[in-house]
Amino acid sequence: MSTPLHGLPRALRLAAIGLVLATLAAGFAYAAGWIGSAALSPKRIIDTFEDQAGHFPGYRKNHAKGLCVSGYFLSNRQAESLSRARVFSQAQVPVIGRFAIGGANPHSADTSVPVRSLALQLSSDDGEVWRTGMNTPPVLAVSTPEAFYQQVLAMTPDPATGKPDPARMQAFFAAHPESAAFRQWAKDYKAPDSFANSSFNSINAFALVNKAGNRQYVRWSLMPETPFVALPGPVDDPQYLQHDLQQRLSQGPLRWNLRLTLAAAGDPVDDPSQPWPAERRTVDAGTLVINHVDPPEQGACRDLNFDPLILPSGIEPSADPILAARSAAYSESFNRRSREAAQLGARP
Amino acid sequence: MKPAPVAFHPLARLLHWSMAVLIIAMLFVGVSMIADLSPRHTLLISVHKAIGLALLVLVVIRIILRLTLPHPPVPTDLPPLQRLAAGASHLLLYALMLAMPLIGWGMLSAGGYPLPLQLPALLPHDLQLYAVLRRAHGWLAYLLFATVLVHLGAALVHALIRRDGVLRSMWPGPIRRQPLEAKE
Structure with missing residues (x-):
């Protein structure tokens, strides 16, 4: 032994x-x-963004060009019965935000990109944090990360023209009939002339959970109080939207209403490509007030990851696979740009 | 003076095996979640944070027990180099078991992320500090996995080749003292 x-x-x-x-x-x-x-990984998605748009150390790997803003959210308590999250009952919640344009190139002209975004962090007095990243389209063209990746590949700029090949895009959309609602939006969309009169949408659905534990699936939108004015034809200023925002905020605060759209039984809550019927009940949960803008690529928003799964108690993710993929990919982008900041001192 | 025990205290053995299961689970969860973008990623992240916090509490208890309870000595006939390797690898395991959850906590603090259970931030929000800690967390995880493999390999060599009492001293079940005493 x-x-x-x-x-x-x-x-x-x-x-x-x-x-x-x-x-x-x-x-x-x-x-x-x-x-x-x-398998498709966050790394491959971010690699593909960088392959297509170029490598810009220190910048976010998508929605790279933006401005930090701050303000507060005034709850009107209308959503208090739907969610126990403190943001829906606290009178005034501090907000850090970021307006950006879509795309991975931080030097794109503001009006050259149809998609705009607003990311927010709401910090309530119970110590909970809510981060949300919202875009101008109400739906995505696809319902899975794999299809999203195919869409990104289909949009690869043609080296000859610098623009996506229309035939390739057409083939992609033909192969993805779930993109119909997105294509309709893109066809009808008239770009507003400002971030201030743009509306922003959560795209993915989330579950609100109230004190009794009841769940209600919602999507949310920020509806501008600033009246719509269409973007005038071609614009010379590549920082058109940034200059406009700075100019407006020097005059006074800007406001949006936070509108919750309530899903009915059977509505697709796990599919960001499918809109819900227009007659769905909505609840106006309060007013977002933005009163400060920081100089370009400075301010409190810069070193934050607006991971849409950073949610307070009372708001829960849906099983939407794109929502999970956004969270994973944002994290990869954040890790990568933080590494660039540490190694190269690279700052946007 | 009491003779040194032939086996670890039952509490130490309970901690060793429960932490062994949790640490191996953590390493697999950690390495798979960062390559995943399915809804499983979301679930694994929260599991990873919860187990990490539990392991931090357990390792503190374990270090206290290691320093206070008597424990069996390394076999006297072990060559000096192997004794040194045993000592160094155990020290490394303890250091990594303590460092990994603390780096995880510090890394989330430096990244400006909200912390589970609303724990206080260990470090200020600093993107460059986050980058250093995030990389350290990854590389030290590989080192921890390698050290666990060496530890397991050594335990099996003791049990199957050297056939001494080393593995038995940490065995999760009741210790059969008979063969050990018969040896003397």
């Missing part, structure tokens, strides 16, 4: 131990995605 082994038995047992360790190591490599089939 207690004599050390020699010879063949020793060799066999050593081999068995080696096999145990190798199996564990292989399992680890498989879990990490180093071996086996290459």
Whole structure:
């Protein structure tokens, strides 16, 4: 029992131990995605953004060009019965935000990109934090991360023209009939002349949970109080929207109403490509007031990851796979730009 | 003076095996969640934070027990180099078990992320500090996995090749003292 082994038995047992360790190591490599089939990963999505738009150290890897703003949210308590989140009952909640244009190139002209975004962080007095990233389209063209990736590939700029190949885009949309609502939006969309009169949409659905534990799926939108004015034809100023925002905020605060759209039974809550019927009940939960803008790429928003799954108690994610993928990809973008900041001192 | 025990205290063995299961689960969860973008990613992140916090509490208890309870000595016939390796690898394991959850906590603080259970931030919100800690968390996880493999390999060599009492001293079930005493 207690004599050390020699010879063949020793060799066999050593081999068995080696096999145990190798199996564990292989399992680890498989879990990490180093071996086996290459599933779509956050890394591949962010790599593809950088391949297409270029490498801009220190910048966000999508919606790279933006401005930090701040203000507050005035709750009107209308949504208090729907969600126990303190933001819906606290009179005034401090807000940090970021207006941006879509795309991974931080030097794009403001009006060259149809998609605009507003990301917010609301910090309520119970210590909870709510981050949300909202875009101008109310729906996405796709319902899965894999289809989103195919869409990004289809939009690869043609080296000859610098623009996506229309035939390739057409083929993509033909293969993805779920994109019908998005295509309709893109066709009808008239770009407003300002961030101030743009509306922003959560796109993904979330569940509101009230004190009794009842769940209500919603999507939310910020509806501007500033009246709509269409963007005038071609614009010379590449910082048109930024200058406009700075100019407006020097005159006074800007306001949006937070509108919750309530899903009915059977509405697609896990599919961001499918709109809900227009007659769905809405609840106006309060007013977002933005009263301060920071100089370009400075301010409190810059070093935040507006991960849409940073939610307070009382707001929960839906099972929408795109929502989970956004969270994972934002995290990869945040890690990458923080690394660039640390290694190169790269700052936007 | 009481003779040194032949086995670890039952509480130490309970902690060793429960933490072993949790640490291996953590390493697999951690390495798979960062490559994943499905809704499983969301679930794994929250599991990772919860187990990480539990492991921080457990490792503090464990260090206190290690320093206060008597524990069996390394076999006297072990070559000096192996004794050194055993000591160093155990020290490294303790250091990593303590450092990993603290780095995780500090990293979320430096990244400006809200913390589970609304724990206070360990460090200020600083993007460059976040970058350093995020990388350290990843690389030290690989080092921890490698050290766990070495530890497991060594335990198996003790049990199957050297056939001494080392693995038995940490065995999760009741210790059979008979063979040990018969040896003397």
